[in-house]
Amino acid sequence: MDHFTDREFERASAYLSRTYGLDMRSKRVMLECRLSRERDRLGLPSFDSYLNMVESGKNPEASARFIDLVTTHYTYFFRERKQFEFLRDTAFPKLERGRRRRRWNILCAGCSTGEECYSVSMLVEDYAQTHRIPPVRIHGIDVSEPALREARAAVYPASRVDKAPHRWMMSYFAKSDEGYAVTDRIRKRVSFECANLSDPDPLSGTYDLILCRNVIIYFDERARSRTLNTLHRHLAPSSYLVLGHAEIMRDRAPFSYCGDSIYQKQAEETPL
Ligand SMILES: C[S@@+](CC[C@H](N)C(=O)[O-])C[C@H]1O[C@@H](n2cnc3c(N)ncnc32)[C@H](O)[C@@H]1O
Numbered sequence: 001m002d003h004f005t006d007r008e009f010e011r012a013s014a015y016l017s018r019t020y021g022l023d024m025r026s027k028r029v030m031l032e033c034r035l036s037r038e039r040d041r042l043g044l045p046s047f048d049s050y051l052n053m054v055e056s057g058k059n060p061e062a063s064a065r066f067i068d069l070v071t072t073h074y075t076y077f078f079r080e081r082k083q084f085e086f087l088r089d090t091a092f093p094k095l096e097r098g099r100r101r102r103r104w105n106i107l108c109a110g111c112s113t114g115e116e117c118y119s120v121s122m123l124v125e126d127y128a129q130t131h132r133i134p135p136v137r138i139h140g141i142d143v144s145e146p147a148l149r150e151a152r153a154a155v156y157p158a159s160r161v162d163k164a165p166h167r168w169m170m171s172y173f174a175k176s177d178e179g180y181a182v183t184d185r186i187r188k189r190v191s192f193e194c195a196n197l198s199d200p201d202p203l204s205g206t207y208d209l210i211l212c213r214n215v216i217i218y219f220d221e222r223a224r225s226r227t228l229n230t231l232h233r234h235l236a237p238s239s240y241l242v243l244g245h246a247e248i249m250r251d252r253a254p255f256s257y258c259g260d261s262i263y264q265k266q267a268e269e270t271p272l
Helices: 006-020 029-043 046-056 060-069 081-100 117-128 147-152 166-172 222-231
Strands: 102-108 136-142 173-176 179-182 192-195 207-212 235-244 255-258 262-265
Touching: 006 029, 006 046, 029 046, 029 060, 046 060, 046 173, 060 147, 081 117, 081 207, 081 235, 102 117, 102 235, 117 136, 117 166, 117 192, 136 147, 147 192, 207 222
Parallel strands: 102 136, 102 207, 136 192, 207 235
Antiparallel strands: 173 179, 235 262, 255 262
């Protein structure tokens, strides 16, 4: 494995911070490991020449592979069971009271390979069996195209579905030689899009519920607060924002805390 010079490492981490909000200052070895193989694959003589290619954007495939290689995509179905119980017992009933007829719009920001979006869709499917609810749209965004390709394919190995309730396994997956395929009924309310949360305005529309779990933990302080601002702007008043368990919102001013890393936006608009 080749090593970065100090200058190359600073250049790579500054680019990742500036463009994607990622804080890579303590991840030098990980970056070297993941990128040196890619640099070899492309036949480039130095990290500098590799970074020239990525930063110039002249080879879109290399730029897309770069961000995919440096991000962490770990996820699985029904991750953080208690948060799903909150959605079922508190967030959905509240939406049902407030939005009887209009579509519910749910965002999974940093959705990785899709398990989170489909888990929410399975929860909605269960809920709709005993409640009259309007159509629901679940939109997943992520910066990694390869992760989104897997999300769209919606076929998973046993190791990624084994935390899902047994009843879901039986009802919402079709087992095949390739793995567990999410059924069309669950897939049809889910869409995916490649977007960078660090762009000035990566979202459009207003959401009635946002999950952004285990994403901002990888961001630097500036990107974290910029992203929370963005999510706040696109969240309907009184609606919930679900973060990952290790993600703490320091200045909660326009949100109230509901426990389990779940925040509720205030009814009145207050800028962050
Ligand atoms: C660890 S996964 C979290 C998946 C899922 N939310 C969960 O909690 O299981 C983090 C995801 O965030 C995505 N990500 C990182 N930086 C991003 C950015 N600037 N914009 C959009 N997505 C980003 C990564 O590509 C990765 O798929």
